[in-house]
Amino acid sequence: MKPLISIIIVNWNGMRFLPECLGSIFRETASFEVVLVDNGSEDGSVEYVKKDFPKVTVIEERENLGFAKGNNIGIAAAKGKYILTLNNDTVLEEGFLERLERAAEASDEGTGMWAVKILSFDKKTIDSVGGLLIYRDGLAKGRGRLEKDTGRYDTPKEVFMPSACAGLYRKSMLDAIGAFDEDFFAYCEDTDLGLRARLAGYRTVNVPEAIVYHHYSGTTGRYTPRKAFLVGRNQIWLALKNLPCAMLPALPLYMAWRYLVQIYGVLAGKGAGGRFAEDFSKARLAMILLRSYSSAFAGLPAVLKKRRQVQGLKKASDSEIAGWFKKFGLSASAVALID
Numbered sequence: 001m002k003p004l005i006s007i008i009i010v011n012w013n014g015m016r017f018l019p020e021c022l023g024s025i026f027r028e029t030a031s032f033e034v035v036l037v038d039n040g041s042e043d044g045s046v047e048y049v050k051k052d053f054p055k056v057t058v059i060e061e062r063e064n065l066g067f068a069k070g071n072n073i074g075i076a077a078a079k080g081k082y083i084l085t086l087n088n089d090t091v092l093e094e095g096f097l098e099r100l101e102r103a104a105e106a107s108d109e110g111t112g113m114w115a116v117k118i119l120s121f122d123k124k125t126i127d128s129v130g131g132l133l134i135y136r137d138g139l140a141k142g143r144g145r146l147e148k149d150t151g152r153y154d155t156p157k158e159v160f161m162p163s164a165c166a167g168l169y170r171k172s173m174l175d176a177i178g179a180f181d182e183d184f185f186a187y188c189e190d191t192d193l194g195l196r197a198r199l200a201g202y203r204t205v206n207v208p209e210a211i212v213y214h215h216y217s218g219t220t221g222r223y224t225p226r227k228a229f230l231v232g233r234n235q236i237w238l239a240l241k242n243l244p245c246a247m248l249p250a251l252p253l254y255m256a257w258r259y260l261v262q263i264y265g266v267l268a269g270k271g272a273g274g275r276f277a278e279d280f281s282k283a284r285l286a287m288i289l290l291r292s293y294s295s296a297f298a299g300l301p302a303v304l305k306k307r308r309q310v311q312g313l314k315k316a317s318d319s320e321i322a323g324w325f326k327k328f329g330l331s332a333s334a335v336a337l338i339d
Contacts, residue, residue, distance in 0.1 A: 003033040003079055004031040004101055004105075005097060006074075006080030006084065007032055008035050008074035008075060008078065008083060009086050010039060010067050010070035010088070011036055011039065011088045012070075013041045013043045014041070014043075014045060015041070017088045018045060018049060019048075022034070022056065025092060028092065028097040030100075032097055033079060033080060035056070036056050038059065039065050040062050040063040059073055059074065059077060066184075067186040072179045072182060075174060075179050081170070082101075082104050082170060084097075084166070084169075085165075086212075087165045089214060089215040091121075103156070104168060104170075110201065111170070113168065113204040115159050115161070115167060115204055116208070116211065117130075117211045118163060118165055118211075118214050119149060119211060123149075123213065125147075126146065127163075127214050129149070130143045130144075130153050130160075131162040131194075131206070133328050134191065134328060134330060135329065135334070136250070136254040137254040137255045138195075138238040138239035138243065139231075139235050139258070139335050142163060143160075154208040157205075158204065158206070159204050160204060161191065161198065162194065166212045168207075177197055177200045177313055180192075181237075181306070183237070183299065186227075186230055187230045188238050189234070195242040196242060196313070198321075199321070223275045223276040225284065225288055229291060229295075230292075232289055233292040233293075233296045240303050240304070242307075246318050246322075247322075247325075258335060261337065264336075266282055270337045273285065
C-alpha cells in the first residue's frame with residue numbers, strides 16, 4: 001500500500017538534529033514514508049539513520065548538491081500522493097501529520113499547497129504561520145515572523161505559499177509545473193516554486209493546527225557569506241523568471257528602496273544585514289552583493305529560457321497577480337529589518 005505523505009528530508013552534517021526530528025516523525029500514526037537525501041555528510045548521519053531508523057529510505061550523495069536538488073532527488077523517489085518537505089532541524093508536534101493529511105484530503109484539486117504553523121523552540125515565537133509573504137522584488141519572509149503566537153494567524157483560510165521548511169505539496173502539481181529550481185542551490189527556491197504554482201492556478205491553504213518547531217537556519221547558519229550571496233543572486237533570478245512584464249520596469253526601484261532600508265539596518269545593527277556586519281564587516285557585505293549581481297547576470301540566458309516555460313503554464317492574469325502583492329505583500333522594512 002502506497003503512503004499518503006512522502007516526507008523529504010535533505011541532510012548535510014545534521015546529525016545533532018536527527019534524533020529529535022526523526023523521533024518525532026515516527027511517533028506519528030498517519031500514512032507516511034521518509035526519504036532522507038544526504039548531501040555528503042561527514043558527521044555519521046547516514047550510519048546513524050540506517051542503524052536507528054531502518055524504515056527511512058536513505059539516498060546517499062557524495063557532495064553537497066544543495067537544498068533544491070536534494071529535495072528533487074527525494075521527490076523523484078517518493079511514492080506518496082503528497083510531498084512534505086521538512087528541514088532536518090525541526091520537531092513535529094504530536095498529531096502533525098494526521099492534521100495535515102486531513103486538511104489535504106478535504107481540499108479540492110485546485111489546492112496544490114498547504115502551509116503549517118512553524119514556531120521556534122520556545123514554543124511562543126513565530127517562524128511563520130501560513131507560509132510566506134512577499135515584497136515586490138520577490139524576497140519573502142515568514143508570515144508573522146518573530147511575533148508572539150497569540151493565535152492571530154490561525155484562521156484556516158487561503159494564504160500565499162508555504163515555506164519549504166515544512167511545506168506540503170500535491171505531487172501531481174509538482175509533476176505538472178516542475179519541482180525546485182536546482183540552479184538556486186538554496187534559499188528563495190520555495191518562493192520560486194510557490195510563485196510558479198500560483199501562476200499556474202494553484203492555491204495554498206493554511207493549516208495552523210499542524211505545528212512544527214524549528215531551529216532557524218540550524219544547519220546552514222544564520223548570517224554567513226554563502227547565504228548572503230545566494231539570497232542576493234536568487235532574488236534577482238526569481239523576479240526575472242516569474243514576475244509579469246508589467247512589474248519589471250519598477251523592479252530596480254523597489255530593489256533600490258529595499259537596499260536603502262538595508263543600509264540603515266546595517267548601520268543600526270538591525271535585520272540580517274546588521275547581524276552580518278556585526279559578525280563580518282560592512283565592506284565584505286558590499287563585496288558579496290557585487291558578486292551576487294555578477295553571478296545573477298551571468299545566469300540570465302538560462303533564467304530567460306525558464307521564464308518562457310513559466311509563461312507557458314501561466315493561468316493567472318496580471319491584475320490577479322497584482323492583487324497577490326497587495327493581499328500578501330510586505331513592506332521593504334519588514335523584509336530588511338526583521339531577521
